[in-house]
Amino acid sequence: MDATILGAAVINGLLLGGSYALVAVGLTLIYGVLHIINFAHGSMLMLAMYGAYFLLVKAKIDPYAAIPLMALVMYAGGYVLYRGVIGRFSQGRDENILLITLGLSIVLENVALFFFTGDSRNITVSYSDRMVALGPALVPLPKLVSFAASLALCAALAWFIARTDTGRAIRAVAKERHGARLVGIDVEKTFAVSYGIGIACLGAAACLLIPTFYVSPSVGHLFVIVAFTIVVLGGMGSFVGALLGALIIGLTESLSGLLLGEALGQIGISLIFILILLFRPTGIFNK
Amino acid sequence: MNWKIPAGLLVVALAYPFIFRSNFAINFGVLVLFFALIGQSWNLAGGFGGQLSFGHAVFFGTGAYCSTILQLKLGWNPWLGLAASAAAGALVGALIAALSFRFGLRGSYFALITLAFAEAFRILTNAVEFTGGGLGLLIPLKRGAANFQFAERIGFYYTILALTALSIGIAIWLKRSRFGARIAAIRENEDAARALGIDTYREKVKVMALSGSLCALGGTFYAQYYLYIDPSLAFGVDKSVEMLLVSMIGGTGTVYGPLIGSFLITLVGEYTRAVTNAQGLSLIIYGGLLILIIGFLPNGLVDLFKLRRRSKARA
Numbered sequence: 001m002d003a004t005i006l007g008a009a010v011i012n013g014l015l016l017g018g019s020y021a022l023v024a025v026g027l028t029l030i031y032g033v034l035h036i037i038n039f040a041h042g043s044m045l046m047l048a049m050y051g052a053y054f055l056l057v058k059a060k061i062d063p064y065a066a067i068p069l070m071a072l073v074m075y076a077g078g079y080v081l082y083r084g085v086i087g088r089f090s091q092g093r094d095e096n097i098l099l100i101t102l103g104l105s106i107v108l109e110n111v112a113l114f115f116f117t118g119d120s121r122n123i124t125v126s127y128s129d130r131m132v133a134l135g136p137a138l139v140p141l142p143k144l145v146s147f148a149a150s151l152a153l154c155a156a157l158a159w160f161i162a163r164t165d166t167g168r169a170i171r172a173v174a175k176e177r178h179g180a181r182l183v184g185i186d187v188e189k190t191f192a193v194s195y196g197i198g199i200a201c202l203g204a205a206a207c208l209l210i211p212t213f214y215v216s217p218s219v220g221h222l223f224v225i226v227a228f229t230i231v232v233l234g235g236m237g238s239f240v241g242a243l244l245g246a247l248i249i250g251l252t253e254s255l256s257g258l259l260l261g262e263a264l265g266q267i268g269i270s271l272i273f274i275l276i277l278l279f280r281p282t283g284i285f286n287k
Numbered sequence: 288m289n290w291k292i293p294a295g296l297l298v299v300a301l302a303y304p305f306i307f308r309s310n311f312a313i314n315f316g317v318l319v320l321f322f323a324l325i326g327q328s329w330n331l332a333g334g335f336g337g338q339l340s341f342g343h344a345v346f347f348g349t350g351a352y353c354s355t356i357l358q359l360k361l362g363w364n365p366w367l368g369l370a371a372s373a374a375a376g377a378l379v380g381a382l383i384a385a386l387s388f389r390f391g392l393r394g395s396y397f398a399l400i401t402l403a404f405a406e407a408f409r410i411l412t413n414a415v416e417f418t419g420g421g422l423g424l425l426i427p428l429k430r431g432a433a434n435f436q437f438a439e440r441i442g443f444y445y446t447i448l449a450l451t452a453l454s455i456g457i458a459i460w461l462k463r464s465r466f467g468a469r470i471a472a473i474r475e476n477e478d479a480a481r482a483l484g485i486d487t488y489r490e491k492v493k494v495m496a497l498s499g500s501l502c503a504l505g506g507t508f509y510a511q512y513y514l515y516i517d518p519s520l521a522f523g524v525d526k527s528v529e530m531l532l533v534s535m536i537g538g539t540g541t542v543y544g545p546l547i548g549s550f551l552i553t554l555v556g557e558y559t560r561a562v563t564n565a566q567g568l569s570l571i572i573y574g575g576l577l578i579l580i581i582g583f584l585p586n587g588l589v590d591l592f593k594l595r596r597r598s599k600a601r602a
Binding site: 117 | 339341386387390392394395396398399400402403404406407410411413414415420421524528531532535565566567568570571573574575577578579581582585
C-alpha cells in the first residue's frame, strides 16, 4: 500500500482520536467516581452540539469562544440532572442507573427531534475550509485545533483532579466512599460535581467538534459505542487509559476504513469492543 | 395456578377482530401483540433470567433476515422460514451467551456486549452484498395464506396471536417449571445458585437461546407484515430499546408485564401520531415512563394490579 495514503490515514486517525478523547475522559471520570455507566453520554453531547450550533447561528458567538460558556452550562445541567433524577431514582442499583440513563437518552434525543426535526445541520465559519499540511496529510485546521485543545483540556482536568481540594475530594470518594464520608466529605455533592464535570467535558467537546461535524438528534449514537469502547479499552476510570484508548480507537477507525472500505470499516470498533469485553474487561493498561 | 386470566385474555383476543372490524383496529391489535411478543422474548432473558440486554435486536434481525433470505435466494416457503428463524435465533442466542458467560460478563458489561453484537450485525448486513446492503430487502407481493401474505389483515392478526400466546405460554411454564426456578435463583444471587449446585452457565445459555428464538419469530413476522427489511430496522438500537421498554414498563419478570407494557405503548404511540405530526413525542413519553417506573414502580405497571388485589383481599 502507498506509504503516503497510509501516513495520511494514521494522522487522520490520531486527530480523530484526539477529538474522542475529551468525550471519553468525561465518561471515564463519571465511571471512576460514581461507578455508573452513563448511557446518556452521547445524547448529552448531541444537546451540547445543538447549543454550540445555536450560539453561532443566533448569537454569532464563535464555537471556540463558546467553550467556557458551554462547559459551564453543561456542568450545571449535569449537576442538576444527577441531583434531580439519576441519584434520586436509581436506589443505588447498577442496572437501574444504566436503565435510567438509557431513559434519559431516549427523552433527550426525542426532545431534540421534536423541536429541531431530524435534519442534520452544519455550520460554516471562516476557518472551516482552511487546510494545513501535516507530513503526508492535508488536514483541516479545525481538526488540528480540536486535537490540540482536546488534549490540553484533558491535561487541565487531570491537573484539577490531582491538585485542587475538589479534585482531592473526588479522588477520595472514588477510592472509598464510606471513608470519605467519615472524614467529612459531602459524598452526594461530590457525586453530583463529578457528574457535572464529566458532562462539562461534553460541552467543550461539542464546541470543538461542531466546525467539522454535523449535528442531528441521533448524532450521539456515533459516539456512544466509540466512547464506551475507549473507556473499557483504557480501563474504566483511568484518565491516561482513556486518552491512549481514544488515540488507538481513532487509529483503528481510520485504518479499518482504509483497509475494509467505508461501509464495513465501521465494524472494527464493534469487534474491538467485543474482544476487549471478553478478554480484558479491566482494560489493557491495568495489571 | 389460576387459569382464569390466560383463558379470559385468550377469549378476548380471539373475539377482538369480530368486535372491532376496522383496518385501524386490527392493525392496532397486531401491533400490541407484536410488541408483546418481542417484549416477552426480552423478558425471558432480561426479566426472568436477570440478564439485562441492550442488543436484543440482534435476534430480531437474525429472524427477519434469515427467513427473508431463505425465501428470496433459495425459494423457501416463509412458513418454513419461520421455523428456520426460530432455530437461527436460538443458535445466535446460545452463541452470544456462551461467549459472554464463558468469559464471566455480568450486569452492565453484559448489556454493553449485546449492544456491540447488534451493532456488528447491523454493520455487517449493511456492508455485504447478499443481504441487499443498506437498501434492504423487498419481499415481492404474492398474496396467499400459504405464502404468509394474507389478503385480509385478520390473517396476520391470528398469526401473531398464536405466536404471542406461545410466548406467554412459555412464560407461564417458566414460572412453574424447575428450569424457571433455577434461572430465578441465578437472577437473585448467582453465587448462591452455584453453591446450590446449579450449572449457572448452562442455564443462562439455555434461557438466552429460548429468548433469541422467540425474538427471531417476531423478526420474521415483521418482515412478512411489512414486506420490507433493512439493517437499521432489523438490528438498530431502537428495536432493542423498544423490547426493553415494553417489558420494563409493563413489569419485568412477570408473565403479563410485556402485554400490559405493549398495550400502553401502542396506545400512546397511535394517539400521539393522531394528534401531532411532530416526531419524537411518543418516545419522550416512553423514556419518561421508564425513568418514573424505575423510580417508583420497580416491578412495572403489573404492580398496580397486584396492589389493588392485595388491598381487596385485606378488606
